[in-house]
Amino acid sequence: MNPESGEHLRRSRQQDAETTLSTHPGVLDAVVVVLEDQGSGDARLVAYAVPDDDYIGRVFATGEAERKRVQTWRKTFDLSQFGRQASLSKPGFNTAGWNSSYTRQPIPAEPMREWVELTVQELRTFHPQEILEVGCGTGLLLLRLARECKRYAGTDFSSAVLKKLRKQMEELGEDWSNVTLLERSAENFEGFAEDSFDTFILNSVAQHFPSLSYLLEVIQGAIRVVKPGGLIFIGDVRSLVLLELYAGSIELYQAPSSMSLGELRERVFHRIRSEEQLVVSPEFFLALRDRFPKVNRVEVHPRLGYFDNEMTRFRYNAILHLDKPQDGNLELPFLDCSEHRLALDSVAALLRSNPDFLAIKNVVNARIENDVEALALLARTEASKTVGELREQLERRLLLGIDPQKICALGQELGYRVDLSWATSRPDGGYDVVFRKIVDSARLVHQAITWPQADLDASQLARYANVPGLAVLREKLVQQLLDYLRQNLSPNKAPTELILLDALPMTPDGQVNIHKLPVPDTPTG
């Protein structure tokens, strides 16, 4: 056989396959190579594609797949109530199923108690009277707030969870006649009249939703049933802008000192790709103002608490105010914390001069400062170095951040209402803070602050969330792409193997570096 014509044929097969693959809407970039088996000399076409995760979300995470994920989470919550922890819990404090991502063990009672009490305290500042809580779970909020309300409707999709909640209500033996419990999934608003609640609560629930569009559907339902002047409280949301920091933080905590940084890096990527929960950027909630005219004010702030855990590091609360009478927007000049190198002591000194207001932006977040540095070191340190060496470097670092809880406590001690914001969605978890002298505390709750914020695009909401279960959904795309290649190419031109990559490896002069492409384990097809 003429080697030139053989080579020509091979190139033409490669190019045809590559062109065909590139036309598929789920593919952002593609390359096809011929691999030769060293023993037999047989050649086979292998395709590499960079998938469009938005496409995967749109095509594979809807319909039946979405229903299946809801059922899976329902079962997870059912199971959480069949264990010892649930049986031994005291009425009013059933936290079964709350496990730490760091230790994989149940989160101890005290941090959980703080988490509950701070959430209740924040909700109480709005004096809710008619509450709808979707995903009320074992009643951590309901059992504390219902006594103070005229009406409290709680829904949950897990029958086992609701059974435990009813049992607790019996054990507590109070009058719960203002409480209605309904077993149903979150998007079901049947029977709830328009403008019939003043407060809608979705606390630590959104992460179990199958997709951003499902969350959007629930928010649309909430907007319909909450009356003007009311609010939608979406609490304990996992932040997408901090997902990489979270993954790095967990993997570094769990890694043995002897592990190479190359392996740690791979584990961080793997954790991000395998994320099963819905993780949402604060920008999503801020963009809802453009989507729904009834939403006229949105606040997002990091979760507070003295305990250092994944909730106080990587989660936030989003509060959507509906048709809220505005008491004038407070426009304040913000001091840049990094520029002025402000530490907690210097903030205290500024407040002691007794200003009516003090606004500071870009405060380095002490909670995750170490995680930010760890990730930066991980990116720039040789892969052969070890986790132990990375930890030693981190220990030598001088930390400059201010703990969000401590800055709040400082302001409160000096007679200020303190509000924090994550509206800028900084990937290092930096936050902005406003101190307002307390003259009339009720007025301060209603006064909107104009916070610095990131540019938003309400037409592209999908970019503000991940696709839960992406690793498994990507497998579906692989099958679809192989079918697509078979349908559009003659049998000898269609690659029989396809590997998805986050990006194609490139040479310094911008060509695909085929030597760095992963080699499939075994020939198939």
Add this chain to the structure above:
Amino acid sequence: MDHTAEVREFFKGLLAIRHDRQPFTDSTSFFLSGRLSSVDAVELVVFLEEKYGIDFAEIGFDQSQIDSVQAIGSLLRTVKAVD
């Protein structure tokens, strides 16, 4: 196929979906070690309920019961009196 082999196969399937080609033994921890997720645990629970009629609502549930092939073997022997 006996129940141990069936359970091994099931774990193999869960790992394959996640491109996990590391070997495992009957005592390998899957869930408590974080190798598989809570979503995978649910898949396994449904399999055990459907295949062997185990009712976790009745017997109680703890991830350690299903954490390895060995643990499941012991669970099946206790609950279903299999060999």
